[in-house]
Amino acid sequence: MLEKYTLEELIGYLRQMMRIRKFEEKYMDLLMRDIAKGASHLYIGQEAVAVGAIATIRKDDYITSTHRGHGHCIAKGADLKLMMAELLGKATGYCKGKGGSMHVADVSSGNLGATGIVGSNIPVATGAALSIKMRGSDQVVLCFFGDGAANTGAFHESLNMAAIWKLPVIYICENNLYGMSVSVKRAFPFEDIAERAKGYNIPGVIADGMDVLNVKETVEMAVERARRGEGPTLVECKTYRYYGHSLSDPRRYRTKEEEEYWRSKDPIIRFSKKLIDAGILTEEKLKMLEEEVVREINEAEQFALNSPYPSPESAYEDVYTDIYVDPKTSIRDLSTAKKMGLKMRKINYRQALNEALREEMLRDERVFIMGEDVGIYGGAYGVTRGLYDEFGPERVRDTPISEAAIAGAAAGAAMTGMRPVAEIMYIDFITLAMDQIVNIAAKNRYMFGGKSIVPAVYRTQGGAGRGIAAHHSGSLEAWFIHSPGIFVVMPSTPFDAKGLLKTCIRDNNPILFIEHKMLYNVEGEVPDVEYTVPLGVADIKRVGTDVTIIAYSRMVHTALEAAEELAKEGIEAEVIDPRTLKPLDINTIINSVKKTHRAIVVHEACKTCGFGAEIASLVMEEAFDYLDAPVIRVAGADVPIPMSPVLETEVIPSKEKIIDAVKKII
Ligand SMILES: Cc1ncc(C[n+]2csc(CCOP(=O)(O)OP(=O)(O)O)c2C)c(N)n1
Known part of the structure; x- marks a missing residue:
C-alpha cells in the first residue's frame, strides 16, 4: 500500500x-x-x-x-x-x-x-x-x-x-x-x-x-x-x-x-x-521531525507575539471596495442626459432592466443570471424574457427552489471570477437566503481582511399593490441597509433602473437591487446610447423651495403626484430620490433641507426602524439649525401587508397622506 x-x-x-x-x-x-x-x-x-x-x-x-x-x-x-x-x-x-x-x-x-x-x-x-x-x-x-x-x-x-x-x-x-x-x-x-x-x-x-x-x-x-x-x-x-x-x-x-x-x-x-x-522512518528521524515542527511553531508564535495590533482606524477599512464609476458612460440623471442633447426613446421599467442585463451579458462573458424561473419562463415579472433564447441555459440558469443555495452559490461564483446576477423572485423569500447574503456575501471581504471581492448582484422585487398579501408584498430594504458590506439600490424610473443595474453588475461590491412590482409597466425615457448611472448620487426629481420630500422606488411617483397637487396651492415641494440607499447621497438631501427648512420621508416599508428613521436622524444631526419643523415620516403601517384592496391601500402611503403631512409642517 x-x-x-x-x-x-x-x-x-x-x-x-x-x-x-x-x-x-x-x-x-x-x-x-x-x-x-x-x-x-x-x-x-x-x-x-x-x-x-x-x-x-x-x-x-x-x-x-x-x-x-x-x-x-x-x-x-x-x-x-x-x-x-x-x-x-x-x-x-x-x-x-x-x-x-x-x-x-x-x-x-x-x-x-x-x-x-x-x-x-x-x-x-x-x-x-x-x-x-x-x-x-x-x-x-x-x-x-x-x-x-x-x-x-x-x-x-x-x-x-x-x-x-x-x-x-x-x-x-x-x-x-x-x-x-x-x-x-x-x-x-x-x-x-x-x-x-x-x-x-x-x-x-x-x-x-x-x-x-x-x-x-x-x-x-x-x-x-x-x-x-x-x-x-x-x-x-x-x-x-x-x-x-x-x-x-x-x-x-x-x-x-x-x-x-x-x-x-x-x-x-x-x-x-x-x-x-x-522501515521508512526511524524513531530518531521522527524525533527530528517533531523538533523541526516545534521550532516552526515557536517561530510562528514569536512572529505573532511580536507583531503589532492593527490600528484602531483600520476597523473602518475593507468593508467595501472602490465604487465603480465609468467616466466615459456615466450620466448622473435623466435631466443631464436631456441637456446633453442625447437622442431618447421611451421604454418601460421592465424593458430597461432587460436591456441592462442583455448589454452587460454581451459586454462581459463572466456575467450570468441565475434564479427561479429566470430561463424559459423569463422571470416571474418578465424581466429576463428573451435572454434564455439568446444566451442559453448556462448563462440564464434556472435553479431549483433553493434560495439559500442561489444566494450562496452566487457569492461563491463571485469570489472565484464570475459576475452573477442572482434573482430572488420576491423579496419576501429573501428570508431564506438571508444568511448567505448578510453573513457571507456582505461580510466576507471584511472578515478576510479585504482580500476578497464578492461582485454579486441580488435582484429582487418588492412592494404592495397587487393584492397578494403578506408573503409577496414586503418592503424589506432596511434589513439590508442595516447590514454592513452590501449596497442597496432601489430605482424608480426606467432611466435609473437601466443605468444603475449596469453599474451594479460592474461594481465589485455585493449589491441588493430591489425593483418594485408596480413599476414594471411604467414608461420613461432612456438615451439611445450606452450609459451607466453612478452609485451614491441622489436625483432631484422635482425642484422646489418649500419642503423636501425624500422618497424612493414607487413612492417617488406618489410623492411627485402629491407635489403637483401641492403646487396648485402654492406649495413647491422638492422631491429627492436617493436611488441608492446605500451608498447614500446625504449631501443632496441636506443641501435641500437647508434651502426648504422642512423634510418629509416617504416609504412603503413599515415605519418603525424603517429607512425614514435613519434619514430623519441624519437630517437632525447635520441640519438641525436649519429645520423649522420636525422631520415627518410618511411610511407603511406596522402591519403585515393585507390582501383586501381596501386594507392594502390603507396601510401604505398615498398622495393624500403625503399632502396632509406637508400641510402639517408648513
Ligand atoms: C447556524 C449555526 N447554528 C449553531 C451554531 C453554534 N454552533 C457552533 S459549532 C456547532 C456544532 C457544529 O457541529 P458540526 O457541524 O458537527 O461541527 P464540529 O463542531 O463537530 O466540527 C454549533 C451548534 C452556529 N455557529 N451556527
Missing part, C-alpha cells in the same frame, strides 16, 4: 499532520494563558482528514472551511506565522486581525474562507464549483463541514444543486460524532451520513478519518470523478475531536472510555508507526 507513495509524500503527510497538531496545542496554550482570545474550536484528532483530502488537490483548487478550520487552512498551504498572527488579532495576520480563528481565509492559496455559521460554507463551495464549470476549468472544490452541518438546509439545497448541474465539488463531512453536545445518534435517523448522497443520486462514500492514506485514496477518487466532469461526491470521514467543542466544554455528553478508544486510533501515532514498521 505504501509503495504507491514517494518517501517525500509520506513524510510530507506526517509532517503536515504534526504541524496542525502542534499548532493547535500552541494555540490552546496561548488561550489558556489568556494571551489568545476568541474561539477555541480545536482540530486536534481530525488532522488526517484535512491532510489526506487536501493532498489530492492542486494549488489552484479551492477549499471552503468551518469554525474548526485551522487544519484545513494549514493543509492548504498557509504560512503558520500569518495564521498565528491572525488568531492573536494582529495586523500581520491573514485577515489583518478582522477574522480570527473562525474566519481564517487565504484566498490567494485557494482557501475561500472559514465560516462561523454552521453549514454556510456549503453553498459557497457549490458556487465556486459552478464558477469552475462555467469558466471551463478543470479545478475542483473541497468543501469541509461537520456532521452537524449535514442537517442544515444549506447542505440539502447545495448537494441537490451540485448534483443536477454535475459540479466539480467534493463534500467532505467530518463526522466527529457530535455537533457540539448532540450526538450523531440523536441527530440522524441512520448511522452513516454518506447515505444522504442517495437522495441526490451522487456517490456517497465513507473514509476512515483517522487514517490519512485512507482519506486520501477515498477523496482522490472523488476528485478524479469531479475533474472528469462527472459531478459531486459526498465523502464521510469518521473521525473524532479529542477536546471539547471549545475549551469551555466539559464534555459531559461522552465517556472517558469513548475518548480513549478514539485516541487509540490517533492518526499521527498510527501513521508514524506504520512508517517505522515499513
